[in-house]
Amino acid sequence: MHPYRAGISPAPAPEWRLRWSPSPARDGLRAFETVEDDRAGSHPAAAPHIRPEGDAFRFSLHTADRDTATDRQRQEVTGCRDGDSFLRWRAGETWRVTYSMLIPASLRATTTFTHIMQMKQPGTGSPPIAVQSLRRVNGVQTIELKVFTSNTLVGRTPLEPLHGHWVDVDFRIAIGSGSSGSVRWILSRAGRTVIDESRTGVATFLADRVRPKWGIYRSLGDTSGSLRDCHLLLGNLRCHQLVR
Template sequence: MNPTRRTLLGATLGGAAAAVGLPATPAQAASWQLKWSPSTSAGLGAFETVEDDRADSHPEGRPHIRTEGNNWRFTMHTVDRDTSTDRQRHEVTGLRTSSSSYLRWLPGQTWRITYSMYIPSSLKATTSFTHIMQMKQPGTGTQPIVVQSLRRVDGVQTIELKLHLANIVVGRTALAPLHNTWTDVDFQIKIGDGTSGSVRWILRNGGTTVIDKARTGVDTFLADRVRPKWGIYRSLGDTSGSLQDCHLLLSNFRGYQLV
């Protein structure tokens, strides 16, 4: 991970007053407190759970999720299948702080995740879903709350953030300029039911802000808690011929709570 990129990413954390859900003139200014800063030396122990070929469809390809230098690498082969055989999934979930504990994101809380991602040109946007980050309620069979996805729109490859429950696209930008380069992600979420939630999504590339979009008054909670997921989760229903062997690199994770 480039030290300059770390500096640029860290510099964004000073603007707490601009965070979603913050009062304009608080009696005591809230601030972002670092709660999670995993190292690749912890391997996959940085996460609450790991979903690496849970259907055992391609044992020869394991590990599909592993560390590679300062990065976590997710490798997807076209032969890989999830337990639902119309899709593929290699993902990690949650923010583990020790072998016996992990962070719980609960209603009324505001969280911020920053990290860097490298999307090679082999990982393309598709006509059906390709998610590389999700916010979900833990457990099987639950819908995602928020998704960061690679989606083809009128034939154009894009990356978007969508509030899945309300079918609201928070923001969308072209994917092609972000291929084969490191992009910094800054994602903020206020967890709330009904209209008490909010999100903000920022992408930066080479110090330039590519997109900065927010949405307030939205539903960001289902039940129990919210748990983030990262990796490659995609449908096999793509009609653009974009599915191929690919990978995703993620680095320099930081998790903050607004307190």
């Protein structure tokens, strides 16, 4: 018997439910679970390195800045705070973060790591799960996304055409261990898709939970002469959970 004739309604289609939409002016840095602003106290004269600026969050990084590991620099925020609590992304769930970013020409791709978004489990010492990075490839500045745990390149596109322009990011992650995870990465500029790439059958879960990190996390080992005082702007941050 047809389910409609039996009075049985079909299951609702999965939908993206908005779970987080901070305002820099209203929420400030309370929008995030943690703030890692010059955690080694290396450059207090430039504080704060992370702050609201108009409708965006600004992450400033200077050549003088050092992290607690002195071969690198870090100005980052983690997680999605909602009032007195924060979102917990668990295995078996699917999440989506969208935002706009402006990468000035002073924030260059490097021969070693420069990450501007990471997916990680909480705690120190654990590797990232996925990273959005600015990397020099055969001398060319690129922006890329990798699943770090398996060194799987999801996608890569030239960075220089994006310098100085607002770029929209759409990142989706199905959280799963082994080969049960997947990611999708979309960059758009002025309504035009720059890159849209996906990978399935990848590990996107280590332990406990997953949370996003944004900011600038940069190695000092670059050999291209690309290290400059720089900043990154992020706006229109949104987080959705796929609800079935």
